[in-house]
Amino acid sequence: MAALLAGPVLAETLRIATYNAALTRAGPGLLLRDILKGEDPQIAAVVAVIAALDADVLVLTAVDYDYGLVALAALADRLAAAGAPYPYRFARQPNTGLATGLDLDGNGYLGDARDAQGYGRFAGEAGMAVLSRLPIMAAQARDFSGYLWRDLPGALLPQPLVGADIQRLATTAHWEVPVAMPSGTTLRLLVWYATPPIFDGPEDRNGRRNHDEAAFWARLIEGALPFAPPAAPFIVLGDANLDPVDGDGLSAGIAALLTHPALQDPAPRGSSGRVDPGQQGDPALDTADYTAADGPGGLRVDYVLPSRDLHVEASGVLWPPDTDPLAATLAAASRHRPVWVDVTLP
Numbered sequence: 001m002a003a004l005l006a007g008p009v010l011a012e013t014l015r016i017a018t019y020n021a022a023l024t025r026a027g028p029g030l031l032l033r034d035i036l037k038g039e040d041p042q043i044a045a046v047v048a049v050i051a052a053l054d055a056d057v058l059v060l061t062a063v064d065y066d067y068g069l070v071a072l073a074a075l076a077d078r079l080a081a082a083g084a085p086y087p088y089r090f091a092r093q094p095n096t097g098l099a100t101g102l103d104l105d106g107n108g109y110l111g112d113a114r115d116a117q118g119y120g121r122f123a124g125e126a127g128m129a130v131l132s133r134l135p136i137m138a139a140q141a142r143d144f145s146g147y148l149w150r151d152l153p154g155a156l157l158p159q160p161l162v163g164a165d166i167q168r169l170a171t172t173a174h175w176e177v178p179v180a181m182p183s184g185t186t187l188r189l190l191v192w193y194a195t196p197p198i199f200d201g202p203e204d205r206n207g208r209r210n211h212d213e214a215a216f217w218a219r220l221i222e223g224a225l226p227f228a229p230p231a232a233p234f235i236v237l238g239d240a241n242l243d244p245v246d247g248d249g250l251s252a253g254i255a256a257l258l259t260h261p262a263l264q265d266p267a268p269r270g271s272s273g274r275v276d277p278g279q280q281g282d283p284a285l286d287t288a289d290y291t292a293a294d295g296p297g298g299l300r301v302d303y304v305l306p307s308r309d310l311h312v313e314a315s316g317v318l319w320p321p322d323t324d325p326l327a328a329t330l331a332a333a334s335r336h337r338p339v340w341v342d343v344t345l346p
Contacts, residue, residue: 012181012182012183012185013313013343013344013345014057014134014181014187015053015056015057015341015342016055016056016057016187016235016341016342016343017053017058017304017338017339017340018058018238018302018304018338018339019049019050019058019059019060019302019337019339020060020062020193020239020288020302020334020336021046021061021063021334022042022046022333022336023043023060023063023064024063026121027121028123028124029066030064031063031071032070032071032074035071036074041332043075045332045333046333047075047078047079047082047084049318049330049338050082050131051079051082051084052318052329053318053338054084055340056132056133056134057130057131057133057134057179057187057189058131059128059130059189059191059238060129061126061128061172061238061302063075063091063126064125064126065091065092065093065123065124065125065127065129066124067093069089069091069129072089072091073089085133086132087132088131088132088133088134088135088136089129089130089131089132089136090130090132090136090138090177091127091128091129091130092143092145092173092175093123094118094124094127094128094145094193095116095118095168095171095173096116096117096118096119096123096124096125096126096127097116097118097123098116098117098118098120098123099116099117100115100116100166100167102163102166103162104162104167106162117167117171118168118170118195119195126172126193127172127173127193128172128175128191128193128238130189130191132179134179134180134181134182135180136177136178136179136180137178137179137180137186141175141177142176142227143173143175144170144173144175144176144216144220144227145168145172145173145174145175147168147216148164148165148166148167149161149167149169150164152169152215152225153219153224154219155169155212156208156211156212158204158205158208169209169213170192170213170216171209171213172192172193172194173191173192174190174191174192174213174217175190175191176189176190176191176230176234177189181345183345185233185345187233187234187235188230188233188234188235189234190217190230190236191237191238192214192216192217192238192239193238193239193241194209194213194214194239194240194242195209195210195241196210197210197211197242197249198248198249207248207249207250210240210241210242210249210250210253211242211250211253212253213240213253214242214254214256214257215256217257218256218257221262221263222262232308233307233309235304235305235307235310236257236263236304237303237304237305237339238303239301239302240253240254240301240302240303241301242254242301243299244300245279245280245281246276246280246297246299246300247290247296247299248296254303257305258305260305262308263305263306263307264306264308264310265305266304266306266312266315266341267285267315268304268341269284269285269315269316270284270286270287270316270317270319270320270337271284271321272320272321272327273321273322274298276296276297276298279296279297283298285317286299286319286337287300287319287336287337288300288301288336289331289335289337301336302338302339303339304339304341306341310343311344312341312342313343314341315340315341317337317340318337318339318340
């Protein structure tokens with residue numbers, strides 16, 4: 001895209017998207033193996049989905065990280081062959097699988113997946129990445145992933161918080177990734193992938209952490225952290241692992257972002273036509289399908305929230321009706337569906 005719009009002020013319209021692509025495997029190096037072999041139907045489906053999405057900038061969540069970004073480069077090669085080139089890529093080591101040396105889950109053993117800074121069976125499992133058609137200003141990126149949970153103002157810490165002196169807030173990461181626009185403007189992506197607010201006990205450790213991972217962005221934007229607030233224009237996007245209305249979790253965290261005065265919620269909608277009896281939310285807003293294994297059904301958990309100075313031209317969830325041939329490909333790729341917003345930058 002990156003089209004120029006005619007008008008009194010030169011402007012750029014860009015499609016910005018996020019997608020939990022489920023590009024994670026059971027061990028290190030296995031994602032690269034599967035990409036290179038070219039026989040994995042799930043990877044083929046992901047490639048087809050990304051090509052159909054046609055985003056200028058795409059944030060991927062749930063993609064295994066490796067040193068040197070070898071798997072990400074191999075994925076980019078597959079995408080280029082499918083007619084969707086992304087010459088610029090960004091990823092840093094996430095907190096997932098990063099050893100703490102402590103028994104954080106209290107089961108008497110060290111080195112379990114739940115003893116890492118973020119749940120992970122190996123370092124880098126289910127990380128994040130940015131693919132872009134426009135230059136990524138990697139040297140100016142900010143990585144907040146080392147910020148301690150206890151230091152967040154108003155943190156909903158469980159009591160006690162085991163390992164409070166080292167426990168990071170981000171399950172996966174919190175990044176600010178600047179992207180250079182053709183006009184010279186810099187668009188900053190505020191990217192995260194939060195823990196699911198379940199899989200814990202009555203202390204609600206994951207639920208509280210999930211809430212605070214979303215709250216981090218509100219605090220940063222408001223200047224309440226020991227970091228400079230992001231310069232506009234910016235977009236908060238990623239997988240919050242939380243629906244503001246349905247499912248489990250402390251919804252106040254994501255609700256505060258959706259209604260934050262510095263942000264706008266375009267409320268992207270899909271066209272699946274699905275309905276989940278007993279839910280309160282609009283199913284057209286859903287971005288993930290958890291109907292298998294007695295799950296909660298469709299949920300809105302993936303978000304693209306532009307700053308107020310950006311003009312939203314259009315938005316959507318890539319979730320067509322079942323009669324659309326792309327629907328089967330989307331279902332084969334991931335439980336999640338891509339979320340996109342077309343914005344104009346003056």
